Amino acid sequence: MPDYSDTTIAILGVGLMGGSMGLAVRERLGVERVVGYGRTARTLQQAVDVGAITDKAGSIAEAVRDADICFIATPVRTILEVTRAALEASASDCIISDMGSTKSSLMKALDSTGEKRFIGGHPVCGSETAGVANAREDLFEKATYFLTPGRGVDPSNYERLHGLLAGIGALPTAIDPDAHDRIMALVSHMPHVLANTAVNQVGGVNLDGREALLSAGPSFRDMTRVAGSNPQVWTDIFMENRSWLGEVLKEHGENIRRITEALERGDEDYIRQMVIDAAVNHNRMLEAEHLAPSDLFVVKVPVPDRPGVLSDVTVALGNAGINIDDLVFHRISVDQGGVLSLVVSGGETGDRAVSVLKEMGYDAVSVPYSSAEAG
Amino acid sequence: MPDYSDTTIAILGVGLMGGSMGLAVRERLGVERVVGYGRTARTLQQAVDVGAITDKAGSIAEAVRDADICFIATPVRTILEVTRAALEASASDCIISDMGSTKSSLMKALDSTGEKRFIGGHPVCGSETAGVANAREDLFEKATYFLTPGRGVDPSNYERLHGLLAGIGALPTAIDPDAHDRIMALVSHMPHVLANTAVNQVGGVNLDGREALLSAGPSFRDMTRVAGSNPQVWTDIFMENRSWLGEVLKEHGENIRRITEALERGDEDYIRQMVIDAAVNHNRMLEAEHLAPSDLFVVKVPVPDRPGVLSDVTVALGNAGINIDDLVFHRISVDQGGVLSLVVSGGETGDRAVSVLKEMGYDAVSVPYSSAEAG
Numbered sequence: 009m010p011d012y013s014d015t016t017i018a019i020l021g022v023g024l025m026g027g028s029m030g031l032a033v034r035e036r037l038g039v040e041r042v043v044g045y046g047r048t049a050r051t052l053q054q055a056v057d058v059g060a061i062t063d064k065a066g067s068i069a070e071a072v073r074d075a076d077i078c079f080i081a082t083p084v085r086t087i088l089e090v091t092r093a094a095l096e097a098s099a100s101d102c103i104i105s106d107m108g109s110t111k112s113s114l115m116k117a118l119d120s121t122g123e124k125r126f127i128g129g130h131p132v133c134g135s136e137t138a139g140v141a142n143a144r145e146d147l148f149e150k151a152t153y154f155l156t157p158g159r160g161v162d163p164s165n166y167e168r169l170h171g172l173l174a175g176i177g178a179l180p181t182a183i184d185p186d187a188h189d190r191i192m193a194l195v196s197h198m199p200h201v202l203a204n205t206a207v208n209q210v211g212g213v214n215l216d217g218r219e220a221l222l223s224a225g226p227s228f229r230d231m232t233r234v235a236g237s238n239p240q241v242w243t244d245i246f247m248e249n250r251s252w253l254g255e256v257l258k259e260h261g262e263n264i265r266r267i268t269e270a271l272e273r274g275d276e277d278y279i280r281q282m283v284i285d286a287a288v289n290h291n292r293m294l295e296a297e298h299l300a301p302s303d304l305f306v307v308k309v310p311v312p313d314r315p316g317v318l319s320d321v322t323v324a325l326g327n328a329g330i331n332i333d334d335l336v337f338h339r340i341s342v343d344q345g346g347v348l349s350l351v352v353s354g355g356e357t358g359d360r361a362v363s364v365l366k367e368m369g370y371d372a373v374s375v376p377y378s379s380a381e382a383g
Numbered sequence: 384m385p386d387y388s389d390t391t392i393a394i395l396g397v398g399l400m401g402g403s404m405g406l407a408v409r410e411r412l413g414v415e416r417v418v419g420y421g422r423t424a425r426t427l428q429q430a431v432d433v434g435a436i437t438d439k440a441g442s443i444a445e446a447v448r449d450a451d452i453c454f455i456a457t458p459v460r461t462i463l464e465v466t467r468a469a470l471e472a473s474a475s476d477c478i479i480s481d482m483g484s485t486k487s488s489l490m491k492a493l494d495s496t497g498e499k500r501f502i503g504g505h506p507v508c509g510s511e512t513a514g515v516a517n518a519r520e521d522l523f524e525k526a527t528y529f530l531t532p533g534r535g536v537d538p539s540n541y542e543r544l545h546g547l548l549a550g551i552g553a554l555p556t557a558i559d560p561d562a563h564d565r566i567m568a569l570v571s572h573m574p575h576v577l578a579n580t581a582v583n584q585v586g587g588v589n590l591d592g593r594e595a596l597l598s599a600g601p602s603f604r605d606m607t608r609v610a611g612s613n614p615q616v617w618t619d620i621f622m623e624n625r626s627w628l629g630e631v632l633k634e635h636g637e638n639i640r641r642i643t644e645a646l647e648r649g650d651e652d653y654i655r656q657m658v659i660d661a662a663v664n665h666n667r668m669l670e671a672e673h674l675a676p677s678d679l680f681v682v683k684v685p686v687p688d689r690p691g692v693l694s695d696v697t698v699a700l701g702n703a704g705i706n707i708d709d710l711v712f713h714r715i716s717v718d719q720g721g722v723l724s725l726v727v728s729g730g731e732t733g734d735r736a737v738s739v740l741k742e743m744g745y746d747a748v749s750v751p752y753s754s755a756e757a758g
């Protein structure tokens with residue numbers, strides 16, 4: 009692992025996410041300087057008190073002035089504006105990455121400028137708690153950390169950010185911004201809407217004095233755990249992603265309509281098939297969590313040094329479910345490009361990465377990590 | 384607590400629920416004889432092996448022959464038939480109670496016969512696991528245990544069952560069968576349907592090779608924890624309660640339609656209000672769990688000895704959210720009736736119980752438990 013002691017990290021927005029990032033880089037990577045900027049003096053002081061930041065800044069410009077890497081963890085609808093201010097005020101080698109839950113509109117706005125230093129990010133580790141007081145250095149441990157590298161991003165910037173995130177225990181994985189927002193509508197925003205609407209529906213029912221809500225058992229409690237969390241944060245997320253969320257909810261509404269019709273006509277087979285299908289899907293989801301760890305392999309890919317290559321390669325591997333443990337780009341020259349080395353777990357994963365890359369026209373090989381080190 | 388060592392318990396259906404009841408009465412009440420009956424010799428033997436039952440029976444009649452209390456924990460659609468067989472084969476003082484998730488149609492069928500010995504039951508402690516191998520003696524600990532006393536039930540039978548359930552740590556609460564099924568549609572059956580349908584919707588989405596299901600974070604995992612559990616058991620429950628479940632799901636579909644429309648027209652206020660309301664409802668649900676324990680009071684109610692009184696009184700108190708820790712019926716004579724003593728926690732709860740009972744025309748008083756004991 010590189011020595012991070014001289015790295016300066018800026019964190020704009022010191023809530024749960026930003027604060028946890030500060031704790032993580034300090035405690036896990038030995039970063040000695042974390043400069044924070046927040047909306048109120050009180051929040052900033054709290055961030056110092058819990059150890060999430062070491063220095064308070066009075067403005068975005070002051071926070072990013074000496075930063076090597078800047079994380080933007082402000083509410084989702086302010087991210088574009090804050091990013092622009094951070095890009096303008098920071099040094100030309102400062103990497104900037106946000107932590108917002110939606111990526112599509114942000115990347116559209118920034119990617120068109122051919123931005124080299126900005127990489128979209130989204131750690132999937134929501135919590136029903138908020139605020140820096142709940143920040144934890146292990147919040148990102150084993151959490152999928154989506155990255156949306158724009159077409160103009162410099163591979164060495166991506167490499168540095170990927171390395172830092174892997175270093176704090178996250179699982180960075182590149183994804184296309186539109187695919188990201190559609191998937192988040194399905195696996196995050198829809199569950200939040202269902203939790204909210206279910207608790208409101210049940211909350212309105214009172215039978216002869218008995219409140220339905222107070223009879224809730226564990227299944228209802230689990231499905232509504234996130235209900236009502238952070239009204240403004242979640243309103244912003246729902247609104248930012250409203251086109252995908254609307255589509256996903258329409259489809260859900262159709263599914264519910266089909267189920268009520270099956271119940272009405274007494275169609276037991278339809279109902280049973282729904283549960284059987286769910287058992288298959290549920291197992292598939294749980295099994296993916298418990299893949300056996302295995303030996304490390306390095307996939308080496310010679311790539312040209314031109315815009316879009318890094319995002320094409322990393323997104324394709326991310327889509328194929330290939331987790332990149334580590335990533336290094338060796339630039340040979342602008343003419344000859346360079347070699348991307350991707351560390352993955354297991355020979356089978358290495359082989360799959362090679363075949364994905366070959367289909368894209370790249371000449372990739374996979375070798376055991378030990379022999380790659382020796383060579 | 385009464386001495387249960389000479390009590391014989393019969394358990395028909397030795398799966399998770401029946402098996403846990405066997406373990407609970409043996410380990411917590413010192414019951415020495417638990418006779419089990421199950422569909423297969425293998426399941427029955429397994430029930431003996433895990434200690435859930437002490438004796439195996441080859442038929443329902445054999446299982447209930449010497450029983451003082453019989454629990455029916457077979458699949459929900461077989462309960463009526465099994466109950467009739469158990470009533471016929473058991474002694475005239477054997478109490479029979481089921482453990483099924485729906486109560487309305489069962490009670491309609493049995494209550495019309497003026498049944499004295501059958502009391503409907505439903506412990507709210509679902510688990511995604513099934514089978515006697517997963518049985519636990521603490522499954523009912525602090526779980527709401529709904530009871531649906533029919534109009535003909537003998538108060539002393541209700542007293543004995545209530546006492547046994549409180550003795551294994553459950554919170555027995557009487558409820559009207561229709562209200563029970565409607566509330567269960569809301570807080571149990573709907574969450575199960577939403578979990579099943581959500582996991583199926585997401586399971587069908589694959590974007591450029593990336594499976595949406597494998598990007599699920601904690602909110603999706605929590606809301607789908609029960610997805611796919613016990614396909615036949617849940618198909619039975621959904622079908623048994625299909626009229627209430629259908630209504631509840633239609634209302635849910637309407638709520639979803641209103642949300643998608645708000646998203647389409649960009650109505651941020653509507654979305655924010657949904658989350659704010661959910662926060663209020665969610666807090667209300669969580670707070671009800673953490674009511675401070677307080678001193679015990681005894682509510683004494685002189686009642687006539689005629690059909691329906693016990694179910695009227697206990698259901699009204701259950702509806703008012705009043706938990707009855709213990710219940711004793713002292714019969715004076717058939718002409719003069721008797722006195723129902725209800726133990727509740729806290730003077731405020733005792734006062735509320737008195738006012739509910741006075742509104743029903745009963746002359747109730749609440750006294751501290753200690754003075755009631757002394758008197």
